[in-house]
Amino acid sequence: GRDARPLTPTIDPCWLGPAVTAVLRGRHVSLLAAGPVTDTLRQELEAAVGPAGTVGGDLTGEPVLVLARRDLLPDATTLTGPVRRAVDAAHGLGGEGFALVGDGRSAAIVATGERGLLYGYFHLLRSAATAGSADALPTLDVVREPALAIRMINQWDNTSAGDHLGSVERGYAGDSIFFRDGRMVADRRRIADYARLLASVGINAVSINNVNVHPAAVRLLTDGLPDVADVARIFRGFGISTYLSVNFASPLVLGDLPTADPCDASVVAWWAGVAERIHREIPDFGGFVVKANSEGQPGPFDYGRDHVDGANLLAGALAPFGGRVFWRCFVYDHRQDWRDRSTDRARAAHDHFAALDGRFADNVVLQVKCGPMDFQVREPVSPLALAMTRTNTVVEFQITQEYTGQQIDLCCLLPQWQEFLAFDVSGEGGDTLACALARRSASSGVCAVSNIGDDANWTGHKLAQANLYGFGRLAWDPALSPREILDEWVALTFPDAADLHETLVELQLGSWSTYEMYTAPLGVGWMVTPHTHYGPAVDGYEYSKWGTYHFADRDGLGVDRSVATGTGFAGQYPTAWAQRYEHLETCPDELLLFFHHVPYLHRLHTGETVIQHIYDTHVEGARRVVTMRDLWRSLEGRLDDVSWTNVMERLERQVGSAREWRDQVNTYFFRKSGIPDRHGRVIH
Ligand code: BDP
Numbered sequence: 001g002r003d004a005r006p007l008t009p010t011i012d013p014c015w016l017g018p019a020v021t022a023v024l025r026g027r028h029v030s031l032l033a034a035g036p037v038t039d040t041l042r043q044e045l046e047a048a049v050g051p052a053g054t055v056g057g058d059l060t061g062e063p064v065l066v067l068a069r070r071d072l073l074p075d076a077t078t079l080t081g082p083v084r085r086a087v088d089a090a091h092g093l094g095g096e097g098f099a100l101v102g103d104g105r106s107a108a109i110v111a112t113g114e115r116g117l118l119y120g121y122f123h124l125l126r127s128a129a130t131a132g133s134a135d136a137l138p139t140l141d142v143v144r145e146p147a148l149a150i151r152m153i154n155q156w157d158n159t160s161a162g163d164h165l166g167s168v169e170r171g172y173a174g175d176s177i178f179f180r181d182g183r184m185v186a187d188r189r190r191i192a193d194y195a196r197l198l199a200s201v202g203i204n205a206v207s208i209n210n211v212n213v214h215p216a217a218v219r220l221l222t223d224g225l226p227d228v229a230d231v232a233r234i235f236r237g238f239g240i241s242t243y244l245s246v247n248f249a250s251p252l253v254l255g256d257l258p259t260a261d262p263c264d265a266s267v268v269a270w271w272a273g274v275a276e277r278i279h280r281e282i283p284d285f286g287g288f289v290v291k292a293n294s295e296g297q298p299g300p301f302d303y304g305r306d307h308v309d310g311a312n313l314l315a316g317a318l319a320p321f322g323g324r325v326f327w328r329c330f331v332y333d334h335r336q337d338w339r340d341r342s343t344d345r346a347r348a349a350h351d352h353f354a355a356l357d358g359r360f361a362d363n364v365v366l367q368v369k370c371g372p373m374d375f376q377v378r379e380p381v382s383p384l385a386l387a388m389t390r391t392n393t394v395v396e397f398q399i400t401q402e403y404t405g406q407q408i409d410l411c412c413l414l415p416q417w418q419e420f421l422a423f424d425v426s427g428e429g430g431d432t433l434a435c436a437l438a439r440r441s442a443s444s445g446v447c448a449v450s451n452i453g454d455d456a457n458w459t460g461h462k463l464a465q466a467n468l469y470g471f472g473r474l475a476w477d478p479a480l481s482p483r484e485i486l487d488e489w490v491a492l493t494f495p496d497a498a499d500l501h502e503t504l505v506e507l508q509l510g511s512w513s514t515y516e517m518y519t520a521p522l523g524v525g526w527m528v529t530p531h532t533h534y535g536p537a538v539d540g541y542e543y544s545k546w547g548t549y550h551f552a553d554r555d556g557l558g559v560d561r562s563v564a565t566g567t568g569f570a571g572q573y574p575t576a577w578a579q580r581y582e583h584l585e586t587c588p589d590e591l592l593l594f595f596h597h598v599p600y601l602h603r604l605h606t607g608e609t610v611i612q613h614i615y616d617t618h619v620e621g622a623r624r625v626v627t628m629r630d631l632w633r634s635l636e637g638r639l640d641d642v643s644w645t646n647v648m649e650r651l652e653r654q655v656g657s658a659r660e661w662r663d664q665v666n667t668y669f670f671r672k673s674g675i676p677d678r679h680g681r682v683i684h
Helices: 018-024 036-049 081-089 114-130 189-200 215-221 225-236 265-281 307-321 345-356 383-387 414-421 433-440 462-476 482-493 498-509 511-518 575-582 589-595 610-633 641-673
Strands: 028-032 054-056 065-069 098-103 107-111 139-144 150-154 205-207 241-246 287-290 324-328 364-369 392-398 445-449
Touching: 018 036, 018 114, 028 036, 036 054, 036 114, 036 225, 065 081, 065 114, 081 098, 081 107, 081 139, 098 114, 107 114, 114 139, 114 189, 114 482, 150 392, 150 462, 189 225, 189 462, 215 225, 215 241, 225 241, 225 265, 265 307, 287 307, 307 324, 307 345, 307 364, 324 392, 345 364, 345 383, 364 383, 383 433, 392 414, 392 433, 414 433, 414 462, 414 482, 414 511, 433 445, 445 462, 462 482, 462 498, 462 641, 482 498, 498 511, 498 610, 511 610, 511 641, 575 589, 610 641
Parallel strands: 028 054, 028 065, 065 107, 150 205, 150 445, 205 241, 241 287, 287 324, 324 364, 364 392, 392 445
Antiparallel strands: 098 107, 098 139
């Protein structure tokens, strides 16, 4: 029955444990602001100061911390100390920015809007934790604003567990914290805790249901709406706007109309009515996320219309209320024929959307996956993300580790995301992708598929919390390095393990490249078990309709995506990159097999042959996992038992999986090529 299974009682506070707020224990603080986020902030402060402390609403009583909206403070000339300096520094800030000044004895956060105050408060906690002094206010003088306007999380939560891939599609941390048995959960405390975690890293938007909107989920637009409104209220308190994924065929699915044709007047009116009803319940409703004509989902093609017709239909309905449509560009033919070499899934998003640039309504945001395929451990940046200069764009990342170890294997994805965001768009030393997104519009930015579920530690693998934390931090400031982010995360998450700080940071930092080493080599991708996507199956997708191939034969492997002899995908990039990827001499090693089909004895820039590289990296990758496991084993008793045991158990499984990958991949390529491993390690 509904909510029959109780929510897990002990919930891991992740990076917001009690030690982190200890700095304010027993103190007097002041909060000068008003609104839903301020109400949340007041509760935060009350919890932080504890029964011995106080939260006031003015500047009296010598507060140790002042949080104030600039317009509510008295004239600057009457102020002194950190407040005075923060007021001056806050000049000209937007609604999400803040100035934070602390002199070690007291501190002040001044902002234009209440969200800035919330972000400033979490910044203060972070600074205190990373300074290593949980009970001393830090000395600092900073002004911060987010680099990207849209910083969104997508839940792939189904309303019921029976839908397709379980309660959370591609979720590896238990069931949904939002839905159970077709309805919103009644106990919403975990949703509030989640909102708090997200706000603490600057997330400002969330879509709460799966992009594959199964028939039951369509009801969120109708009978489910009051529950959605309540969840939106919770998120509102943390400065986060709520979105719903919608099924393009909703008017049909709900049985209201005989068609969902975007150019049909009754369909236009239907969506306008839906948007109006939603806004009556949720005045600040964010809008819709849409997966249309993708992997079997309905869309405008079903009526001979195009993506502009489809997206602009929903945008028109939402526009009067300030809502947006996130229109996903993950559109490709999932029924293609492996015998037909002229099709290339990598080309699809750009082929479908690039020519439509400039035709979308102002409140349409195209949501483009970071790579051209689908969240593989290594892909080039999506050429579509670079191409749309006149359309709002968010780049989509995947925090949930669908293809990167499913939160069994440790794989910290921050270096991958950072590489994407730092990508030199023109290839000639101009804007990075992050700068280009920031410049593009106030409706551009990033989004990512969440990795949380109702497991006690949220992410299944304790160390996978860093991916959620880090996504938010990178979205706020893409110039942060993975090491800086991990320094924060470790200090906040393991405040009692300062002596292990470096060990924990290093473990995370190296894990993505280790994962890459023992899985699919040199950008080729897709050697995973079909459907589940965990563990090796070298030929699993080789003769499938999904368009995901490695083309290995006795002479060589890789996909020829050059313009001269291949699928032409390389030509979708700006000229400098197109040139670089086109030619073997300039194509980076790590993407060689994404762009080229080469003989096994082709030499990489490292001087090594492709086949020997495959053997070496697979042996080395699996060896590194053993080293990680042994290192973790040696930490027994030095971290809390729950975390230690959780990670230990997963590292044991990772050792087994990495061996399987090593042996299957190496044996496969030995059998195909007949070329022995120079060191004789490959099982024949
Ligand atoms: C793929 C997943 C699938 C998602 C799809 C998407 O395997 O479950 O529905 O992406 O992004 O990676 O729509």
